[in-house]
Amino acid sequence: MNTSQSSWSRTAADTFAVLARWLLGAVFLYLGLNKALHPVEFLKLVRQYDLVQSSLLLNSIAAALPWFEIFCGLLLLAGVAVRGTAVMLIAMLVPFTVLVFRRALAIQSAQAIPFCAVKFDCGCGTGEVFICRKLLENFLFIVFSGWLLAGYGRNLCVRHTLMSCAAKTSPTEAS
Amino acid sequence: MKNNPIQPAASDRLTAVKSVFLEVLFVAIIGAAFAFGANLISPRGLALTRNYFPAGINRPAPAVTGVGSPRDVANTNPPASSPAQLLAVRLKEQGLQWVDGHQAAQLFHDPRFQQGSIAFIDARDEQHYREGHIPGACEFDPYYPEKYFATVLPVCQAAEQIVVYCNGGDCDDSESAAITLRDVGIANRKLFIYTGGIPEWTTNGLPVEIGGRNSGNLRSTNK
Numbered sequence: 278m279n280t281s282q283s284s285w286s287r288t289a290a291d292t293f294a295v296l297a298r299w300l301l302g303a304v305f306l307y308l309g310l311n312k313a314l315h316p317v318e319f320l321k322l323v324r325q326y327d328l329v330q331s332s333l334l335l336n337s338i339a340a341a342l343p344w345f346e347i348f349c350g351l352l353l354l355a356g357v358a359v360r361g362t363a364v365m366l367i368a369m370l371v372p373f374t375v376l377v378f379r380r381a382l383a384i385q386s387a388q389a390i391p392f393c394a395v396k397f398d399c400g401c402g403t404g405e406v407f408i409c410r411k412l413l414e415n416f417l418f419i420v421f422s423g424w425l426l427a428g429y430g431r432n433l434c435v436r437h438t439l440m441s442c443a444a445k446t447s448p449t450e451a452s
Numbered sequence: 453m454k455n456n457p458i459q460p461a462a463s464d465r466l467t468a469v470k471s472v473f474l475e476v477l478f479v480a481i482i483g484a485a486f487a488f489g490a491n492l493i494s495p496r497g498l499a500l501t502r503n504y505f506p507a508g509i510n511r512p513a514p515a516v517t518g519v520g521s522p523r524d525v526a527n528t529n530p531p532a533s534s535p536a537q538l539l540a541v542r543l544k545e546q547g548l549q550w551v552d553g554h555q556a557a558q559l560f561h562d563p564r565f566q567q568g569s570i571a572f573i574d575a576r577d578e579q580h581y582r583e584g585h586i587p588g589a590c591e592f593d594p595y596y597p598e599k600y601f602a603t604v605l606p607v608c609q610a611a612e613q614i615v616v617y618c619n620g621g622d623c624d625d626s627e628s629a630a631i632t633l634r635d636v637g638i639a640n641r642k643l644f645i646y647t648g649g650i651p652e653w654t655t656n657g658l659p660v661e662i663g664g665r666n667s668g669n670l671r672s673t674n675k
Contacts, residue, residue, distance in 0.1 A: 313490070316494075330509060332502070332509055333500060335509060336498050337500055341484065341488055344486060344490040348487060349483065360471075360472045364475075364476045365476060439471075439478060440471045
């Protein structure tokens with residue numbers, strides 16, 4: 278009975294992890310394409326964050342970020358270098374979330390409205406969004422990325438692990 | 453010590469960490485190469501060395517519509533942080549003059565507009581321009597200026613007054629357009645920023661033209 282339950286939960290976790298990987302991949306592909314197709318709009322939105330003082334740096338961020346997201350999305354959809362890609366997603370999502378949060382606080386302060394009523398185009402590729410929804414989305418994406426980093430979502434991968442020296446067992450296989 | 457199958461041995465963990473680190477390096481390097489390469493190939497790609505914001509890379513302070521003329525601002529003493537004051541300071545720093553909604557409408561109805569002595573320049577993108585612009589205004593997206601120079605420069609050279617506008621508010625594309633025109637030889641004294649832009653124009657019930665320049669497809673806007 279225990280073995281059967283364990284097997285079922287393992288299959289469910291694997292299936293869910295693969296779906297999460299595809300979802301993340303599709304979302305990043307979509308968001309990246311939206312920005313890459315309208316680079317000037319994205320450039321203006323990046324500028325709103327006052328991140329850099331150099332036009333070369335600003336242009337580089339606005340030019341490369343959308344295509345980098347597309348690249349990561351494709352890797353996740355195909356299942357190539359999944360854990361490395363998951364680290365890169367976390368490395369992008371965490372600072373983005375902090376920046377968006379800070380900007381929302383500034384807007385809230387300027388407009389004197391409840392935090393969750395703050396709505397603006399954060400440059401995330403989906404147009405204007407309510408901040409609480411955006412933060413929740415990003416939190417979920419970070420959790421999914423962490424899950425993939427932990428080694429889940431190996432099924433239906435072209436090459437989950439690039440380097441041959443890697444550990445060959447997934448967390449579910451190990452148990 | 454015997455290995456627990458659930459908790460991999462330290463050496464296995466180290467190997468896994470090393471593997472992930474190498475993958476991160478792979479994704480970062482190949483991804484960056486892919487990203488910059490794709491931007492280079494893309495027809496809409498950004499030119500990395502170009503300054504797309506000649507009015508300043510810092511975010512523009514939000515402005516309000518119907519700001520008025522330099523004279524109005526100079527004669528008043530609003531709080532330093534008021535949008536009108538910030539906009540006035542910003543335009544002054546750029547050496548640009550501006551007009552309000554009333555003055556823009558006067559220039560539009562001035563017979564010299566029909567003669568080409570007054571020109572309107574729309575500094576928004578093509579999609580917004582085609583959705584509705586000030587009748588007779590030339591399209592000039594400052595992010596792709598080379599695409600428009602052939603049509604815009606003769607109009608600007610012939611005009612005595614050039615009114616440049618975009619979306620009002622904190623939109624500073626009209627400033628970028630004016631500075632770009634100035635940089636290619638259009639006299640600064642001719643250039644005026646219409647600070648209220650198209651939102652104020654339509655709010656004031658003035659007509660807009662749909663499609664291309666002089667398409668004749670006019671739409672009246674209700675006050």
